Amino acid sequence: MANRPTRNRLLCILLPFLAALPAAAAPAAPDPQSLLDAALSAPDRPYQGHLTVTEWFGWQTHAEEVEVYYSPTNRYRWEFLAPDGSVSRVAVSDGTHETIRFERPGGQDKTVTGEAVRTATKLMIPQRERELLLKNYQLSVAGPEKVAGRKAWRLDLLPKSAGGKPHQSLKPYQSLWIDTETQIILSIKRYLPNKKFATLSRFTHFDLKPPLAESLFTLPLDSATPVTTDMTPDFLSIDELEKATGRETDLPEELPGGFAFESADYFDVGKDMVRHVRFTDGLAVLSVFLTDKPVSLPPSGAMQLKSELSPPGSLRLSNTGKVYSFQRGKQHYTLMSDISRDLLEHIASRVAPPKKAAKKAKTAPVAAAAPAPAPAPEPAQEGHIRWTKMAGSVESVELAANRLWAKAKKGKSRDFKVTAATELIRDKRPATLADVKPGDKVKLLRYNSATQEIKKIELATASSR
Numbered sequence: 001m002a003n004r005p006t007r008n009r010l011l012c013i014l015l016p017f018l019a020a021l022p023a024a025a026a027p028a029a030p031d032p033q034s035l036l037d038a039a040l041s042a043p044d045r046p047y048q049g050h051l052t053v054t055e056w057f058g059w060q061t062h063a064e065e066v067e068v069y070y071s072p073t074n075r076y077r078w079e080f081l082a083p084d085g086s087v088s089r090v091a092v093s094d095g096t097h098e099t100i101r102f103e104r105p106g107g108q109d110k111t112v113t114g115e116a117v118r119t120a121t122k123l124m125i126p127q128r129e130r131e132l133l134l135k136n137y138q139l140s141v142a143g144p145e146k147v148a149g150r151k152a153w154r155l156d157l158l159p160k161s162a163g164g165k166p167h168q169s170l171k172p173y174q175s176l177w178i179d180t181e182t183q184i185i186l187s188i189k190r191y192l193p194n195k196k197f198a199t200l201s202r203f204t205h206f207d208l209k210p211p212l213a214e215s216l217f218t219l220p221l222d223s224a225t226p227v228t229t230d231m232t233p234d235f236l237s238i239d240e241l242e243k244a245t246g247r248e249t250d251l252p253e254e255l256p257g258g259f260a261f262e263s264a265d266y267f268d269v270g271k272d273m274v275r276h277v278r279f280t281d282g283l284a285v286l287s288v289f290l291t292d293k294p295v296s297l298p299p300s301g302a303m304q305l306k307s308e309l310s311p312p313g314s315l316r317l318s319n320t321g322k323v324y325s326f327q328r329g330k331q332h333y334t335l336m337s338d339i340s341r342d343l344l345e346h347i348a349s350r351v352a353p354p355k356k357a358a359k360k361a362k363t364a365p366v367a368a369a370a371p372a373p374a375p376a377p378e379p380a381q382e383g384h385i386r387w388t389k390m391a392g393s394v395e396s397v398e399l400a401a402n403r404l405w406a407k408a409k410k411g412k413s414r415d416f417k418v419t420a421a422t423e424l425i426r427d428k429r430p431a432t433l434a435d436v437k438p439g440d441k442v443k444l445l446r447y448n449s450a451t452q453e454i455k456k457i458e459l460a461t462a463s464s465r
Helices: 004-020 032-040 126-136 238-245 301-305 341-350
Strands: 047-057 060-071 075-081 087-093 097-102 110-115 137-147 150-159 173-179 185-192 196-208 259-269 272-280 285-291 322-328 331-337 387-398 403-408 413-417 423-426 441-448 454-459
Touching: 032 137, 032 150, 032 173, 126 137, 126 259, 137 173, 137 196, 150 185, 238 259, 238 272, 322 341, 331 341
Parallel strands: 423 454
Antiparallel strands: 047 060, 047 196, 060 075, 075 087, 087 097, 097 110, 137 150, 150 173, 173 185, 185 196, 259 272, 272 285, 285 331, 322 331, 387 403, 387 441, 403 413, 441 454
16 A cells, blocks of 8 residues: 555646546536427326425415326326325326316215316417417526436526516516426426515426326216316307307407417306406416406405316416406406516506497488388398307207207206207217217207207217217
8 A cells, every 4th residue: 555645646646637637517408498398298208296286375375285197198197185185186187088076075076077188179279379488488497406306407487578688577487397307397486576486386206107007097977976067168269259249359469568369268157248368478378357247356366266277287387366357338357367467457558448339320301202111131140149058968869850959967958950050079070960879978069049059069979978
């Protein structure tokens, strides 16, 4: 063994060479846009994990723990846990349909069904939504950092100001931690304007798994449990909304802050109709509700509209928001979004009121004129059709008369007309009246309440009759 003076001399000789050796190169950060695209694609690896979700609504806080199971493609099971560890609700998707069951004390369970996440046909195409996001937000990548014991890139999305620079005082901003190996989102933090924390979802445990059991992605329905269908919202254009409601909706296609029209829907609250028009800047969502009466919302506002399920990989996790209501003429407006109050008020100033009907011109009578012939009756205008929705089952079909009888889950049997304009769908594919059989389950039947003519009917799969 070399003595101490010899070792010291050797170190003096080697140190300059050791210092000259290159350090281990850190992994190069990926392109932000490519990383975002990969993260928002449906994962191609099965996994299981434990997720914590915390949401802040002003002074209120809501937290949940979730057991997550995922299998390609788009099949998942989320088990939401109560504080005592029991399951409070279960959300299951087989890739086509989604079912949510609420576990309630005393056996008063409730089940809701609809189209699975990523399968609903949205009006705005993904490419347009991506263009809006890149126009309104600046993307950057940092890391890698550790989440649930795994390396993850941090992708930051910061809203741009009018000058194109990051600006966090008007809109929410967001950070995503994306697994370096699988590009699966492991954590999301979403902040309200002015750096007020809003939402956090984070895997505390995450494991890649071999193919998971098929039974995880089915949820047997108990005949004694009430089932609500038609969970999926409609994605209507403004023209379709006006035709369905018989009401003019005078809103611009674009609003300040980079928001563009996304889709519309309508629903009834008691005897009153509410029109809902959605705008997006690619990340934040702005809802405009139009009513004939003022809408009263609690201080927490958007808590009333929070989704029962925030899907894996979803960017829109924040359910908090500000509410701004005003009246112009006889029309009441309620704007809801998680943007700043200043921006919300600026947008409200640009929302145009409905156009007033032009006053009829007064003409003096002409005594000597012969009476004018009575005008021919005008054809019924499609713009005044009121479309109604229902779900239930088919009782009988009469092909020769192009008619079918269907019964709502809680209602009487009704006679409906099938016309050349009727859109008939089974398993997301076009079908004909000859494909409809007694006993078929009706997911959605939209019809003209005046003529009973069917606009659209969606049938469940043949195997689920």
